Amino acid sequence: xxxxxxxxPFDNSYARELPGFxxxxxxxxxxxxxxxxxxxxxxxxxxxxTSALETPQGAAIFTGMVKPEGSSPLAxxxxxxxxxxxxxxxxxxxxxxxxxxxxxxxxxxxxQLKGSGPTPFSRGGDGKxxxxxxxxxxxxxxxxxxxxxxxxxALAAATTGETIFREGPKPGAVLTxxxxxxxxxxxxxxxxxRGETEKVRQLADxxxxxxxxxxxxxxxxxxxxxxxxxxxxxxxxxxxxxxGFVHGVMNTDNTTISGETIDYGPCAFxxxxxxxxxxxxxxxxxxxxxxxxxxxxxxxxxxxxETLLALIDPDDLDKxxxxxxxxxxxxxxxxxxxxxxxxxxxxxxxGKEEGDQSLVEALLTMMQNQNVDYTLLFRHLAHAxxxxxxxxxxxxxxxxxxxxxxxxxxxxxxxxNIDHNATSTNMNQVNPAYIPRNHKVExxxxxxxxxxxxxxxxxxxxxxxxxxxxxxHEAYANPPPGDxxxxxxxxxx
Numbered sequence: 104x105x106x107x108x109x110x111x112p113f114d115n116s117y118a119r120e121l122p123g124f125x126x127x128x129x130x131x132x133x134x135x136x137x138x139x140x141x142x143x144x145x146x147x148x149x150x151x152x153t154s155a156l157e158t159p160q161g162a163a164i165f166t167g168m169v170k171p172e173g174s175s176p177l178a179x180x181x182x183x184x185x186x187x188x189x190x191x192x193x194x195x196x197x198x199x200x201x202x203x204x205x206x207x208x209x210x211x212x213x214x215q216l217k218g219s220g221p222t223p224f225s226r227g228g229d230g231k232x233x234x235x236x237x238x239x240x241x242x243x244x245x246x247x248x249x250x251x252x253x254x255x256x257a258l259a260a261a262t263t264g265e266t267i268f269r270e271g272p273k274p275g276a277v278l279t280x281x282x283x284x285x286x287x288x289x290x291x292x293x294x295x296x297r298g299e300t301e302k303v304r305q306l307a308d309x310x311x312x313x314x315x316x317x318x319x320x321x322x323x324x325x326x327x328x329x330x331x332x333x334x335x336x337x338x339x340x341x342x343x344x345x346x347g348f349v350h351g352v353m354n355t356d357n358t359t360i361s362g363e364t365i366d367y368g369p370c371a372f373x374x375x376x377x378x379x380x381x382x383x384x385x386x387x388x389x390x391x392x393x394x395x396x397x398x399x400x401x402x403x404x405x406x407x408x409e410t411l412l413a414l415i416d417p418d419d420l421d422k423x424x425x426x427x428x429x430x431x432x433x434x435x436x437x438x439x440x441x442x443x444x445x446x447x448x449x450x451x452x453x454g455k456e457e458g459d460q461s462l463v464e465a466l467l468t469m470m471q472n473q474n475v476d477y478t479l480l481f482r483h484l485a486h487a488x489x490x491x492x493x494x495x496x497x498x499x500x501x502x503x504x505x506x507x508x509x510x511x512x513x514x515x516x517x518x519x520n521i522d523h524n525a526t527s528t529n530m531n532q533v534n535p536a537y538i539p540r541n542h543k544v545e546x547x548x549x550x551x552x553x554x555x556x557x558x559x560x561x562x563x564x565x566x567x568x569x570x571x572x573x574x575x576h577e578a579y580a581n582p583p584p585g586d587x588x589x590x591x592x593x594x595x596x
Contacts, residue, residue: 110155111165113173113202117284122311123302124290125177128201130167130585131220131230133275133558135264138162139234140241140563142258147299149214149258150207157258166263166277167199167219174201178222181355182296184406186390190298193223193356197232200285206226210314213285213363214258218277233273234262236593240278240367241546246539246566247364252342253335255282273552283363286310288407295410304414310360312396322358325414330430333404335362337434340400341441345449346538347373347477351383351592358403369592372538374582376470376477382541382592397442401434410469448533449481450512451526453487453519462515465508472501476582478538485530488516489523519591534571537576538589541590542583 118125138161146153155161163169169177178195185193196219198588206212218232241257248254258279263273276357286306294302299323307325311318315331339362343350350357351369359365369383378394386392392401408427416423446463447455470480475498492509494501516526539562547558565579573579583590 108162110152110170111173111202112204113171113481114205114211115173115175115198116211116313116591117179117203117309118175118177121305125200126223128178128222129170130216130277133166133168133263133265135262136166136168137262137264138165138241138259139262139276140238140257140260142245142256145256146260148206148208149204149212151204161259162261165216165259165279171201176201176216179223179285180224180293181287181292181356182293183287183354184278184292184403184490185354185356186386189292189296190244191195192224192293193226194293195222195224196225197230198280202311203445210283212535213282215280215282215285216277217280218275220232229267231263231265231267231275232277233267233269234260234276234551235273236368236552237278238278238493238548238551239370239544240280242559242562242566243367243370243539244280244304244396245363245563246569247348249567250342250346250535250538252346252348252364253362255280256355257274257281262283262556266473274554280510282359282365283315283361284310284313284359285365285408286313286360287356287365288358288360288403288410289354290360291410292355295413300413307411312570314361323415324431325411326426329404329411329415329427330433331409332360332362333430333434334437336400336404337397337437338362338441340397341438342444343396343447344393344442346369346535347376347393349373350365350396351381351386351391352594353391353396353399353403355406355589358400361371361419367528369595371541371590371592373477374541375474376467376480378471382398382590384591384593397438400438401431404434405431415475445533449530450484451516451530453521456515456518458515462508462511466512469499469504469508473501475499478535479580479582482536482580485527485534487512488527488530489490498578531572532570536572537565537569537579539566540579540581542587543579545590 141157143153165173176199180194182191198215199219201214203211203213221230237260241260241343244256248256258281260545261277263275266272267275311328316326349371357366369381373380380393381389412423415426443460480498487495498506547562550558565576
C-alpha cells in the first residue's frame with residue numbers, strides 16, 4: 104500500500120487512544136480501481152480537496168489500494184447479538200477505518216472503507232463487496248440524510264476490476280463510509296464479555312469525550328451515557344417508523360452509540376402499510392419486522408446497559424441493575440412521544456389533544472386492512488387539508504371507513520388557529536413525495552451490475568429533495584407495478 108500526499112487532514116483519536124481495541128491492517132491490492140460515484144457535497148462538508156479525489160489517485164484510495172498520508176488503517180473489534188444469539192467476536196471482517204477528520208462544522212467524522220479485503224476478523228470470508236450492495240448503501244444512506252434521519256453516509260463508491268462470486272459473478276466494489284463514529288453496542292459487549300472492566304471504562308470515557316463531552320467528569324457519567332444513547336436511539340427508531348423504513352438486521356453490532364443509522368444491508372421501505380413487513384431473506388421469524396423495531400431497539404439497549412453495570416455502581420451490582428433498569432424504562436415513553444409528535448406533524452395536527460393517538464391509530468388500522476400505500480396516503484392527506492380528499496380516498500378499496508375518519512380528522516384540524524393552506528404546506532414538509540421505492544432501487548442496481556450507472560444517478564438526484572414534488576419525477580412516487588411481486592433483500596456479504 105503506497106502513500107500519497109496529504110489529501111485528508113487526519114486526526115486519528117481511536118488509533119491513538121484505544122490500543123488493543125483494533126488490529127492495524129491494510130487494504131488488498133486490486134487490478135483496476137475506478138471511481139463510480141463521488142459525493143462532492145459531502146466532501147466539501149468534510150473540507151476535502153474534491154478535485155484531487157475525483158481522479159485515478161482518488162479511486163486508488165477509495166478501493167484501499169493506496170494509503171493516504173496521515174491515515175492509520177485499522178480493523179475494529181467488536182462482538183454482537185445476531186438474531187438474538189451472542190457472537191463473542193465479530194469485528195470488521197471487510198472494513199478498514201482509515202482515520203478521522205474534523206469537518207467544516209467542527210465535528211469529528213470517521214472515514215471507513217467497506218469491502219477492501221480480508222482482515223483478521225473475516226471469519227473465513229473474502230472481505231470483499233460487490234457493486235449492488237455498495238450502491239444500495241450509497242442510495243439509502245443519502246436518501247435517509249435527505250429525509251432528515253441521522254445516518255452514516257457514502258463519500259464514494261469505486262469498482263475494483265475484480266469479479267466476486269455472490270450467487271454468480273459480480274463486479275467487485277468498495278464503499279467509502281463516513282460516520283460520527285463506528286462505536287457500537289457490540290464494541291462494549293466484546294470487552295464486557297471478557298470481564299475486561301477497565302477496557303469497558305476506557306471505551307465509555309472515549310465515547311463520552313466524542314459524543315457527550317458535557318458528561319465528562321460529572322457524577323454518574325456512565326449511567327448518563329446510557330441515558331443519552333437511549334434517547335438517541337428512541338428518536339432514531341421513531342424517525343425510521345415515521346418514513347416506513349425497515350432496517351432488516353438490527354443486531355447489537357449494528358446499533359450505534361452516536362444514534363446514527365448504520366449498515367444498510369437487507370433494508371427496505373414499506374409500500375403498503377404493514378407492521379409485520381419483513382424483507383430480509385434471512386429473517387425467517389420476523390424478529391426485525393417493521394413494527395417490532397422499537398422493541399428490538401430497547402432489547403439492544405438492555406445489552407448495552409449490561410456492559411456498563413460494573414461502571415454504574417462497582418460496589419453494588421443490584422443497585423446498578425436497578426438504576427440501569429430505570430433508565431431503560433424510559434425508552435417506551437421516549438419512543439412513543441417522538442413517534443406521536445411525528446405522526447401529529449404527518450397528519451397536520453398542531454398542539455396535543457387526548458384523542459390524537461386514537462385518531463392516528465384508527466387511520467393506520469384502516470391502511471393495514473386495505474393494503475394502502477403508506478407514503479402516498481400521507482402525501483395525499485395534505486390535499487385533504489385543502490378540501491380535496493379524492494386522491495387519498497382513491498387509495499382505499501372500500502373508502503367508507505376513511506370517509507368517517509375524515510370527519511373526525513377535520514373536526515380536530517378545525518380547532519387549530521391556522522389556515523388550511525398552512526396546514527397542507529406543513530404536512531408536505533414532513534411527508535416525503537419520494538422514498539427509495541424498492542422497485543426503483545432494484546431497477547437501478549440491476550443496470551449498475553452491467554456497468555450502466557445512469558439510473559443510480561437519476562435516483563440519487565430525485566432522492567436529494569424528497570419533499571419537493573416535480574412532475575418529471577412522477578414515476579419515482581408511484582408504488583410498484585402489480586407484477587413486482589414479494590420483495591426480498593440480502594445482507595450483501
